[in-house]
Amino acid sequence: MRRTASATWQGSGKEGKGALTTQSGTLRDTPYGFNSRFAEGTGTNPEELIAAAHAGCFTMALAFKLQGAGHTAERLATEAKLSMEQDGPGWKIAAVVLQLKAKVPGVTAEEFQRLATEAKATCPVSRVLNAEITLSAELE
Numbered sequence: 001m002r003r004t005a006s007a008t009w010q011g012s013g014k015e016g017k018g019a020l021t022t023q024s025g026t027l028r029d030t031p032y033g034f035n036s037r038f039a040e041g042t043g044t045n046p047e048e049l050i051a052a053a054h055a056g057c058f059t060m061a062l063a064f065k066l067q068g069a070g071h072t073a074e075r076l077a078t079e080a081k082l083s084m085e086q087d088g089p090g091w092k093i094a095a096v097v098l099q100l101k102a103k104v105p106g107v108t109a110e111e112f113q114r115l116a117t118e119a120k121a122t123c124p125v126s127r128v129l130n131a132e133i134t135l136s137a138e139l140e
Contacts, residue, residue, distance in 0.1 A: 007032075020044065047082050047093065054125040055080040058098055061123035065115040066104060074103040082131075095132040103140045112139045 005027070009018040019029040027044070035041025055078045066073055081097040098120060104112060116137040120126055126133055 020049075047084055050093065050125070050129075051080040051082040051096065054082070054096055054123075054129070055098070057123040057125040058119055059100075062100070062102075062116055062119035065119050066107065069107075069111065069115060071104050071107045074105060075101075076104075077101045093129065093131045095134070096129065098133065098135045100135065100137040101140060102137065107139070109139055113137060 004023045006021050007018055010016055014034045017031060017033045019031055020027050021029055031043040032045050033041065033043060036043035037045035037047070058080070059076050059078045062076060063073055077100070079099045081099065082093060083095045083097075084091050085094045086092075087094075100116060102112065102116075107115075116135060120133060120135045
């Protein structure tokens with residue numbers, strides 16, 4: 001399986017502007033630039049997209065773990081909070097905090113925590129990130 005995305009950029013790093021497009025068409029010439037990445041400007045940025053990918057990947061991985069254990073989630077809601085920090089002359093993704101709220105009928109708190117921890121460790125996005133990944137999982 002392969003997935004593709006592309007980026008274009010025009011201009012300098014700070015004053016330039018870019019656009020992102022994904023194979024699925026979900027992003028099509030979606031703008032990004034210095035202000036959307038390092039300030040509060042309009043558009044997206046790579047780190048926001050990584051956070052969204054991580055939240056989605058983890059949540060789906062947990063749904064599969066729950067299914068394998070004989071449970072179906074009524075609702076899984078994950079927020080991924082990504083932190084960047086300066087690392088020498090550049091920047092790095094230092095940490096991601098996954099905050100999950102879930103409603104899963106019939107699962108015990110202990111089993112839920114175990115399955116959520118397994119999903120965090122095994123989802124492909126967690127495995128590719130070189131960052132500290134923590135999880136707060138709340139069963140409603």
